[in-house]
Amino acid sequence: MYLGWAALLELVLVSTLNGVLYGMLLFLMASGLTLIFSMMGVLNFAHASFYMLGAFFGFQISQFTGFWPGLVLAPLLAGVIGALIERYGLRNVHRHGHVAELLFTFGLAFVIEEVVQIIWGKLPLDYRIPPSLDFSAFTIFSTNYPAYKMFMLLFAIGIFVALLLVLTRTRIGLIIQASLTHPHMVGMLGHNVQRIFMLVFGLGCALAAVAGVIAGPALVTQSNMAALLGPILFVVVVIGGLGSLSGAFVASLLIGLLQTFAVAVNLSTADAFGWFGIHTNPLPFLSDIWFVTVAQIGPIMPYLLLVLILIFRPTGLMGTRDT
């Protein structure tokens, strides 16, 4: 298929914007996940569940007060719940080892999904974009780019800047940085490491919830949100390298862009072979693969990338720590 240059440029620009946005959302979650993993050694399987809780809390609050209070309250609520879970749940499991911790968060994810289904049901919720942002920010050729999406992008970047400032410029941020690599030493220096763990866990969950609050209106708010996004999130951190924040950043953007572009491109294997003059399927029993389009592979691209990384660079793009 031959696109005109303008249409091609439009496709590229819009997809880049969308891809970066998706990548930013992923990183919003992956950063919290990596912080928790780096400090406590446990990969929070329920991380995507807090993303979901953010969306649902945001929806529920917006039913009473509109979108904006929800933006602040929902992550706060999710963060508090996360901190409580760390204090009364995870901390007790810690002594049984990392496998038990991972299984605990796995069970937690399961329970959270069931509870959300009980309270809100299984159907998608009508979580609306706030009217103040419901217009088109600008137009790229023939596509209207929604202002809300620009808001999402800018808000996510704002959160990162704030996080970076807190981590590097405040006292508590420095203590957190130290606890990331030397929790024992920090404890010896008189800081309450247990409380820092609780704080970081709550912070990580709050970050995931923020992603949920802002993504909820744009994407679908439904009880299977966590199950859909969870695997992609974990694949992102493995590809980036477990424990590496910069790796998570690169991997998030990479997968965000890859998936977005894949969906936009409507090439099939047959088309690709056609470029080389091959018009009939040489392997008829693999006809599924012959007709599959890049768009259809979009959802599984992260996993294909995972396999590639495992073959060529098993510790991840910027992997530092092996578990």
Added chain:
Amino acid sequence: MSEGAQTASMGRSASGILATALRYAAWVVLAALVLTLPKMFTSSFAFTLLSLMGISIIFALSYNMLLGQTGMLSFGHAVYYGLGGFIVVHAMNTITKNSLPIPLPLMPLVGGVAGLFFGIVFGSVSTRRGGTAFAMISLGLGELVASSALILRSFFGGEEGITTNRTKLLRIFDWSFGPQTQVYYLIAIWCFICVLAMYALTRTPLGRMCNAVRDNFERAEFVGYNPQFVRFLAFSLSGFFAGIAGGLAAINFEIVNSSYVGAEQSGTVLLAAYIGGVGFFSGPIIGAILVTWLQVMLSDITEVWQLYFGLLFVGMVMFAPFGISGLLMMHAPLWHARVLWRLVPAYLLALAAGLVMLTGVSLLIEMAHHLSTKTSEGPMMSFMHVPFSVHSFLPWLVAAVLVIGGYFFFRLTWPHVEGAWHTALMKAREHGSAA
């Protein structure tokens, strides 16, 4: 109660010749039991349930080859189960279409070979990492295969899946395998073979090195073994047995669809193995039986049985990480010293208090569920055959009292349990069965 003591006493009791003879006898008794169960439970429901349990046992044991024996936590084990099932239905359909002289009882082996094949292929990439990374990789691979189900439609059959007919294959002894009783015997015999085989595997050099790699990956390297290769072998072999389970499931249900390879199936086998206890060979067997039974029974009693499952799992991770088999084996030294009866009064008290608390929790959950999802049906509901209105204050008060009061009394019983354990343990030490 030290792990060392219980293993020590087990070791001492297992080293006698009498014990060895007893172990062989145990297998014979097991075989007899499996064959005569149908005589004891004759309803068709029982056959269905037993068939499901048989499949689940093989699957859960294959999972424990990874988790309990080699220390590899996988979130995507259903891939090998499901792909085994898919290959078997395709094979069965091909055999039927071409009238090949291959009888049904051999089909699970086809599933096993398929599971082995995919275990080798996927294992070569996924066993490059261990620990948390491996767990996430298994999750990713599971999603990869499950998502591919909608792309590779001719193999996976799209949303409907692939169906087959198990009665159309070559008949031996005039068995059509139409009736569930005959399917039960097929599953039961394969289950017995697989359990025996997997147990035997634990008594081989590879089986022992799997445990060594689990305990100390690095040290295994310094005694001459490539620990990554050990993991790879364990992974491939566990895929083999998972494939057999999948093949039996394909035969049992006569349909295979993408849910066979999905995350939910992977989660269920993890639950079953863990609840049963990953530290003992019998653990996953217990877990498989229990979880299958719960899945079938609970779903009739309450709509939110999945929540109960999840809570049970979280509870076990927090308070009983060694599973049911771990809990049972903990009492082994006391059993040997014949002082187990000392625990009974304290246990009964704790159990009663715990049940009160759990009843309250369950009441709360059911009422919350009714309130939020069944508003169209009105406020009336019943709990344990007692009808009441969700809108009235009394049931909520009762629930609160049960939960808080029950928890309060439950905590009160703990010192009694501890005291009973203390005395019993002292007696056991005198007897010599505890360290």
Added chain:
Amino acid sequence: MSAIELSGVTKNFGRTEIIRGVDLSVRVGERHAMIGPNGAGKSTLFNLISGRLRPTAGAIRLRGEEITGLRPYEINRRGLSRSFQVTNIFPRLSVWENVRCAVLWSMGYKYSFWHNIDSLADVSERTELILRQINLLDRRHFPAGVLTYAEQRALEIGITVGGGAEFILLDEPTAGMSRAEAEHAVALIRKLSEGRTLLIIEHDMSVVFNLADRISVLVYGKIIASDEPAKIKSSRAVQEAYLGTAA
């Protein structure tokens, strides 16, 4: 040809030089001790020889064959076995199983999943022999994790020699032991290393001078002396760096 030979071995961690050009030669059949102050890099050297770490530069040879950069199991299969300063056993396996795991590869059973291990008489015999030598035979059914510290150190040695390695590396085997336990350990080590090549890291000077045929002194990543015990004792450089002079 020497048993173990290091030529110009260097190891950097980032920009920090830990091993700075080490040349060492251990003769076949000798008992060679390595001493030096804490932080000199002795354990790092062991890690380099046994394959746990890769040298930044230089070559390591075992019986003339280059083993630089090989994986630990490849080096172990060539006849070199090492113990660890921090006890590195299989905690949930029984004492018997710990030693048996060390025995398996050298007896040729490799990754077999078709042999019933309990019926392998040669494996059982050798395991029993080793356990008898390290005096843990009557504790054989206990999980290794519940043993006392000294018992675990003995087990550590048992795992190291279980495979019948020709070249044995022991990293501070008597650390944390009482005088009596250390004497016992030395007798055990002397017996187990008969006819083999032993390289041992030690801080206990009585053990060193009791056991060693030759001693090498490692200070700040360099070997400052490598000679017979008497010459080492009287060397000024060694006294200044490590031993100290008589008060």
